[in-house]
Amino acid sequence: MDLPTPPHVLQAIADALHDPTTHGYQLFRNNAQFRQVVAQRYAQTFGVPVDPETEVLTLIGSQEGTAHLPLAVLNPGDVALLGDPGYPSHYGGVHLAGGEIYPMALLAENQFLPDFSTIPQDVAQRSRLMVLNYPHNPTTATATLDFFKDALAFCDRHDIILVHDFAYDQMVFRDHPHPSILQADTQKRRSIEFFTLSKAYGMGGFRVGYAIGNAELIKALKQVKAAVDFNQYQGILRGAIASLAGDQSSVQDRLTIFQQRRNAFVEAMGAIGWAIPTPKATMFTWAKLPEKWESDSIKFCTELLAKTGIAAAAGYGFGKSGEGYVRFALVRSPEELRAAVKTIGEFLRAS
Ligand SMILES: Cc1ncc(COP(=O)(O)O)c(C=O)c1O
Missing domain, CATH: 3.40.640.10 (Type I PLP-dependent aspartate aminotransferase-like (Major domain))
Known part of the structure; x- marks a missing residue:
């Protein structure tokens, strides 16, 4: 956070x-x-x-x-x-x-x-x-x-x-x-x-x-x-x-920030051809990996980090049924998230 x-x-x-x-x-x-x-x-x-x-x-x-x-x-x-x-x-x-x-x-x-x-x-x-x-x-x-x-x-x-x-x-x-x-x-x-x-x-x-x-x-x-x-x-x-x-307005402010981040991230992912569902809750997105990577989420995350510096959590790390997915945490501004997704797009094209 x-x-x-x-x-x-x-x-x-x-x-x-x-x-x-x-x-x-x-x-x-x-x-x-x-x-x-x-x-x-x-x-x-x-x-x-x-x-x-x-x-x-x-x-x-x-x-x-x-x-x-x-x-x-x-x-x-x-x-x-x-x-x-x-x-x-x-x-x-x-x-x-x-x-x-x-x-x-x-x-x-x-x-x-x-x-x-x-x-x-x-x-x-x-x-x-x-x-x-x-x-x-x-x-x-x-x-x-x-x-x-x-x-x-x-x-x-x-x-x-x-x-x-x-x-x-x-x-x-x-x-x-x-x-x-x-x-x-x-x-x-x-x-x-x-x-x-x-x-x-x-x-x-x-x-x-x-x-x-x-x-x-x-x-x-x-x-x-x-x-x-x-x-x-x-x-x-x-x-x-x-x-x-006390005053609950900061809870709503926080939610608004995460909603903006979520919208920016989901939209940017769609633009690079990786469509993901829009989460109804939390500070994460749960993305089904492209076919090439779907059997090895750990490899995807390791290579993504090594080549781009972007950290994501491998679905397999959360259990066997998490394989084929990756979790992105929305812990950066909408601008940073859009830039990160662009980099992810380049990574996918090069891999
Ligand atoms: C589902 C779930 N439970 C518990 C926790 C732990 O929260 P805390 O570190 O505040 O104890 C987290 C934190 O990421 C969580 O995602």
Whole structure:
């Protein structure tokens, strides 16, 4: 993310530095205000009442939470159903916990949503965890509330914990707001959702996020974290509170910037003869590689970087079903993106 953190957030953090009450260890009670703000946001935005004491947990980014959750709930050998392609911390956490991964293929013909009917019965029976992530990194796909209800029904049938990584909550260009998993599981029977302030609020380096949902899952994750960390600095939480409860115009400004970048990139790609779909969400584009490269996305990215200096993420790096694709991150101005696409066009012609 190349955009700066909004000034009112930086100010809240700067003020905290001079307040000695923020300098000590941060125990659970010290982040009560942050948890209350999160709970209010869920009530207002999604119409889901949440208990900030038992159903919200402060995290050091959602990467930390999604990677630690499997340690809290998986026994070695339990199966985790993960999106393929998917975000690496989902995979890493299951590996650390000794779990077995069943990759749910996310295919273009299914709008990059998993087809639950293809999961073998014996795998479903041994599954303890399913991880979804919409808006999705890397495919940019979004999900509907009906899809979340179907996922919940599947998890109910097989007694599976339903995890939703909502890192790109608010990073949607239309159909606001994107549904939360808790709108499907309003009773919070088996679901937990993760959010980070890195994306919509531009706080990537500050490391702050939250988990929200089923109280037993929150408690289990809290126990793992109790052995690992004492939370982040209070000043960062004050910045996060300013982000969530303060002026929201910077979120819209950020979205407008990404929309302009997206439009410039997609249009420029069309002009070099590489047509790609217009993403509805996130800060990425997910591009199907030209035929010559479709069986080796890593080779494409390696050669593109070596010959042009342009970095893209190989689809295969996100899982087997990501092969044949490449992810471009829209982390430069429209002018720079147009120039980069022109260079990509020259690279393709020369290769
Ligand atoms: C799907 C997804 N989950 C989690 C994260 C991690 O966010 P953070 O680094 O803020 O913890 C990212 C960041 O790229 C992401 O794309």
